[in-house]
Amino acid sequence: MTTTATVTEPRTAVRRRSGVLTRLVSTPAGLAGTVLVVLVLVAAAVGPLLAPYSFAETNFSYPYQQLFTQGFWLGTDDLGRDVLSRLLYGLRASLLVGLLAVGLAVAVGTPLGLLAGYWRPADMVISRFVDVTLAFPFLILAVGLAAISGASLSNAAIALGIGFIPNVLRVVRGETMRLKQESFVKAAVATDAPLWRILGRHILPNTLSAIIVQATVILPAAIIGESMLSFLGLGIQPPNPSLGIMLSDAQQYIYRAPSVAVLTGLTIIIMCFAFNLFGDALRDALDPNSSKGH
Template sequence: MTQPNSPVASPPSVPPTGTEATAPGRRLWRRLRAHRMGLAGLVVLALIVAGGLLAPLISPHDPGATHLEAIYQRPFTVGYGLGTDDLGRDILSRVLHGVRASLLVGALALAISLAVGVPAGLLAGRYRPADLVVSRLTDLVLAFPFLLFAVGVAAVLGPSLWIAAIAIGVSHIPSVVRVTRVETLRIGQLDFVLAARVQGAGDARVFTRYVLPNALSALIVQATVIMPTAVLSEALLSFLGLGIQPPTPSLGGMLSDAQQYASTAPWAAIAPGVAIALICLAFNTLGDALRDALDVTTGGPAR
């Protein structure tokens, strides 16, 4: 007979199965899928990215080729799906390559802001002296208006795709620093991080194993904010002649050219404008969905 106070053997620990191990990923996908606007944004963004990546293969014409015999062709004309501009260049081909260039600038700007902002935010969140220095440098960057900073960089180094990406990336470093710093301060006070430090874990191990994995959701959401802003900034710089230079197509450059003959061929301005709007809208709706899906304090996305 078993004694009343005799210890009962605990069941052996069972390693998580494949379904249990992938539960967080499945839960994230389920929440994202329930967010209809976010799912629509994901689909639209996937189509836009695919169009940009495959632009050299699916463009019906050379984006820089002129066809003087076919100037101002209206949309849905045979051979010119979105019409032509004042030089007979195919607008559809130019929009596809312009989307490609805009996404490239956005990706480069995002990489620059994350590469500088994340380490700076980690140091600022951990060390008081570093926090003082990083905060002052962040305030210094924020003190310069983006357009003035971009004009200065372009004047010194010359306008180009890479210069536009650098200017946009530097302008977004402060936002990444602030997000990373706040997450470092928050996560650094959690019990499992304090326990790891008691066991002798150094700062490098804490940053890489605990802080960054738990701050990833906030950084992903911040990335969906930076990308559309970078696309808009690139369009602005190209519109002013400070970004991507001809003959490389750019959405902002197309808008700048189209304003001269807007009354004759308005479709030349509508096409790149709609492309910019779709990119920004897709990123914003996807960012909202990811923010809701990654929020562990809620049971799911807002309907």
């Protein structure tokens, strides 16, 4: 009996994961989003190793080069730096800030959302915090926090993460309020299970799918937020590249070498588009009702 249960449980988990992956790539949008996300992650992970030049290497003899000239595939900027190399490094930096911001938002928003959704007195206090935070537009809040804390990669990630905490908190709170009405949670309460066990073992595992989807939804906004902060000089600082810094520099010579601004903007658009497509497809794949249509 014990052996059968031990074998069946992993097989069930494998089948469940396989079903999610199948639904994820079963639609054109899901397949495209998955492929684009994989390409973005690969470019961020190994792109700097494949970059033909260092991001800070200057070639003053070849400024403002056009595409595919003088050995520079995507041209050069005003200092003769290779645009392709800087895009690969900048993509990595922008994605890192976005992931750190999302990680902070999930790490803080999840326990607060669980507590607010389950315990009414805590909900009254935490909801006031959310109301105050949402009173400020996200970008204004991020700019203010970054300006106060100082310009750096870590401070930009913290500022963006704080701005996203209410998004995660509200999703987890809503899921917790729904789940606490389920019979398995009421059974745990009836056995006098401690609060940490109810939240950690019975509610949190059933909110993970919603948390994962929410993380993929806010990641594109975090990438745009990092680009905006760096564009304003409140994010990553030169000589380290980021997509926002490249856009800020490119505006000074946009009429002479418009390809730098265009390519940087397209990189941001493709990254955000990829994660948006992937997030939508992942939400449908994790929804148990989505399998009814197949």
